[in-house]
Amino acid sequence: MVTKVLTGNYAVAEAVRLSNVDLITAYPITPQTTIVERLSEFVDMKLIKARLMRVESEFAALAAAYGAALCGARAFTATSSHGLLFAHEMLWWVAGSRVPMVLAVVTRTVGPPWNIWSEHTDFMGQRDCGWLMALAENNQEILDTTIQLYRITEDEEVYLPGMLGFDGFLLSHTSEPVDIPDEDVIKSFLKPRSQPYNMCSDNILTMGNLSNAEDVATMRYDIHKSMENAKEVIKEVDREYEKLTGRSYGGLTECYRCDDSKYLIVAMGGWVGTMKDVCDELRSNGYDVGVLKVRFFRPFPEEDLTKAMSSVKGVLVFDKSVSLGSLGHIHSEVLARTYGLSNKVVVRGVIAGLAGVDVNPNDIRGIILKFIGDVEEGGYIGNTSEWFLGR
Amino acid sequence: MSIKIQGLSRDNYVLPGHTACPGCPETLGLRYVGMALGKDSIIVVPAGCSTIIQGTLPKSSIAMRVINVPFASSASVASGIANVKEILKIGGIPVVWAGDGATADIGFASLSGSAERNDDLIYICVDNEAYMNTGIQRSSLTPYGAWTSTTVTGKREDRKEVPLIMLLHKIPYTATASIAFPLDFISKLRKAATIRGFKYIHLHAPCPTGWRFDPSKTVEVAKLAVEVGAWILFEAEQHKLRLTPPSNIYLDKHKRKHIKDYISVQGRFKDLSEDDLRRFEDFINNTWELLLKFT
DSSP: OEEEEEEHHHHHHHHHHHTTOSEEEEOOOTTTHHHHHHHHHHHHTTSSOOEEEEOSOHHHHHHHHHHHHHTTOOEEEEEOHHHHHHTHHHHHHHHHTTOOOEEEEEEOOOOSSOOOSOOSHHHHTTTTSSOEEEEOSSHHHHHHHHHHHHHHHTSTTTOOOEEEEEETTTTTTOEEEEEEOOHHHHHHHSOSOOOSOOTTSSSOOEESOOOOHHHHHHHHHHHHHHHHHHHHHHHHHHHHHHHHHSOOOOTTEEEESOTTOSEEEEEOSTHHHHHHHHHHHHHHTTOOEEEEEEOEEESOOHHHHHHHHTTOSEEEEEESOBOTTSOBHHHHHHHHTTTTOSSOOEEEEEEOOGGGOOOOHHHHHHHHHHHHHHHHHHSOOOEEEEEOOOO | OOOOGGGSOOOOSBOTTOOOOTTOHHHHHHHHHHHHHGGGEEEEEOSSHHHHHTOSTTOOSBOSEEEEOOTTOHHHHHHHHHHHTTTTTOOSEEEEEEEHIIIIITTHHHHHHHHHHTOSEEEEEEEOSSBTTTTOBOOTTSOTTOOBTTBTTOOOSOOOOHHHHHHTTTOSEEEEEETTOHHHHHHHHHHHHHSOSEEEEEEEOOOHHHHTOOGGGHHHHHHHHHHTTSSOOEEEETTEEEEOTTTTGGGSGGGSOOHHHHHTTOGGGTTOOHHHHHHHHHHHHHHHHHHHTTO
């Protein structure tokens, strides 16, 4: 093992180098670009065996990776924002075909107007496509989760593609020390490529021709069941990875000082690190606050969340994305799981950090203290939603 | 490359029970692909008539490997396969089988991108000159004057010359073909299979449903298109164009049949005026002139 100071983008590239990938398809978009630049260096310097296709669009990038994956290749591509939206149709096709592959999404605002800073709407907008979806908190987790996703997506209980999101610039262009596992460690962790069928084998197969309604509905249900199966696989993979590297992320969620908390903060992505710091500070001032980091958004960690909410007074959800006309994406998922809890829980959703609006520890502390104050004063005040548009 | 009918495979690549319209040119074309390449082909099919022709899951009427893909993605999916062929030791040839809409309109960027990268695959555009599968809407390859359900008084624009556009990508092999000349199509496919890089074959496929002619006359209409000079058979290796029989005869205008022989059998042209007809003829003559510049 070596430790290197790496940006989030270079951490992904290192993970791809270690994962014995056969095909990388590349198309540039800020802030994703340095991933494919670094991978292009690896390929040209023959540090990896993968072929690199420099294609003409993100749609083509995903389509070409899909073609290769159908024929047995371990494939990788990466994109952001408008690129991800342009590839949206292919996302459905890859998942519906049950083809494992991994996609890195460097999260970025969707225009107009043009804005390259991080928010999560591009990523969260893909939540219905049938992909496993993880969002990383830091550069170490970016490297580790990319590798883990190859193992998870190629598990026969899962056989679905997976995307790893992380915040543009905040992680993609920020350097942190990252432990890079040895090649032979990852080689033993990742088994040879496995997939449900191979379109380039000698068998005469047809993929995706017309189907009747019941068959399509059943296939959709199968994807849902595999999502449910993935929960256990994700936890097992996390445990096994911990044995090899000493690092665990708790599986689907990470419970940070939330076991005995009265107030639970729920969020995803890079700013969870800041929330943990604020949590420590509030704890030392006598507030019973804990943080539940949602690591995987699909499958959604319903059981972890329900357990964490079962003994709290209030849940404060931070969303860096919103379904316009409704609520923040995590907020609505959390609300759906409050029904049936034996305790009455106040839930507040805060939509913040959109378009890269800076949210610093003071802002987070202020929002948390106001929430605690409102609940302590007003008792059960139900569900509320707020927008933080900057100072 | 001379090919004799007796020497061709008797295997069925398009099975009885397919769900094509009567007189469908695409089933003919797919049969020829099977006869030319056998089970080597890994066929990538975007949304179009050939999606329907396969019939419903869990069965298929096509006895070759078939990957159905989104409308705009076929060249990209095939290029992904082409790029891992060696590393994964895949036996077989990625073959795109795409309609004129998937080729010239929605999938044009994918096609152009793959050609520019010179990916090792065969791309066949099976051109029935409109979006037939969805009910006969115009495409950029619908000819001037033709009725479609989105050009009810006749299309006002000329078709674009996709084979020439592909030739100018400087790919190693570009050809046109017609379902009326199967041996020519098969020999071009076989030649394409021996060439490394991007191969483009544009197959003319008259559609009785969309063109409004009797389903028994598909081959006849396809033949007329060549005989009046409206469809020109050629091949180009290393971007040097050569007319292939029988189109080389029709280099001499006087040997061509009259344009009316082709137009009058198609209901889609029934409202064509004399002016329109002259314009149609001019278009054909101009296309010949343009094409010959590349010989």
